[in-house]
Amino acid sequence: MHPDLPKLLDVQGKDRHLSEVSARRDELAAERAALDAALETARQQIAQAERAATDAAARRDAREAKLEAQRGLQEKRRARLEQERNPRVAAQLMADVEMARSILAQEESDWMRVAEEATQREQAVALATERLEALTAEQAEARESLVGREAEAEAAWSAAKAARDEAAAGLPKPLRTRYDRLHGSRHSEVLVPAVNATCTACYTSIPSSRIGQLQADSILLEGCEMCGAILYLEEVPA
Ligand SMILES: [Zn+2]
Structure with a gap:
């Protein structure tokens, strides 16, 4: 058996x-x-709910400012009405006050609707925030167990990598380079058993000129002509 075969395996x-x-x-x-x-x-x-809440609050505040301005105007009309002595002008002012009152009533009802929406949007932010807190609490256990499993996996990986590198360091340099190149480019393994003078990775026959060497060394380092796998003979149980 070629001395590099057990090292490669x-x-x-x-x-x-x-x-x-x-x-x-x-x-x-x-x-x-x-x-x-x-x-x-x-x-x-949460961010989405906050944007919607900010927009709703701005709409509410704009309505409120408009409503306040209209209330102020109505106050002035009433004050003028109280002062007015001319009955004809007073009748006109009275009609204006009445019309403004019905408009104001409508504006107030609109403002209440918009204010209610703003309140609901704020509640939606609070709910979304609670959901995040609940989810964070819910994940605490999973995250804690994950940290432990990650540390184990990391340690297992480092140990496996060190063992692999140590084994690879025992190979002659050109062979190691070739193995690493094949390992990086092949989907299947680098060393493949030859069975009945055939590569078991791609099922290409080994040329008769190479069979003697395979039998003598138990390995064909040049590799399969078709797929490049390094071929070897498995020990046949007696
Ligand atoms: Zn092959």
């Missing part, structure tokens, strides 16, 4: 483990992202 096994712990790390990152996204949505709902 060892690196490959450690890479397999490393990719498993990496997947675990990714899962936890997705879990954290989902918690963050839920909070972000709740924050956006």
Whole structure:
């Protein structure tokens, strides 16, 4: 057996483990992202409610100012009416006061409607804020457990990476470079068993000129002609 074969298989096994712990790390990152996204949505709902409340308050205040101005005018009309001695002018002023009163009544009812809406918008902000607080409290436990699981996954990843790098350091440099390049570019594994003189990754036959070398070394470092996988012979149980 070629001395590099067990080393290569060892690196490959450690890479397999490393990719498993990496997947675990990714899962936890997705879990954290989902918690963050839920909070972000709740924050956006508050911001949206706040904008609507600000707009409603501005409409209410504008109505109120207009109403106040009209009330002032009506007061002046009444004052003039009290002073007026000419019956014809007084009758006209009286008609004006009556007309203004019905307009004012309508304006007051509009103002109450707008003021009610502003109150409801403020309540919506309070509700949205409560929802965010509830969600934050609800997430506390999940986040706490997540911190622990993240720390475990991170430690597992660091250990797997260190073990992998140590194993890879035992390979001759050119072979290590080649392995790493193949590992980065292939979807399947770098070392693939040859069965019945065929690559088990792409099912291309190994040329007869190379079979002798495969049998002698248990490994064909040049790799499969078709897919580039490094081929090896698995130990056949006696
Ligand atoms: Zn192949």
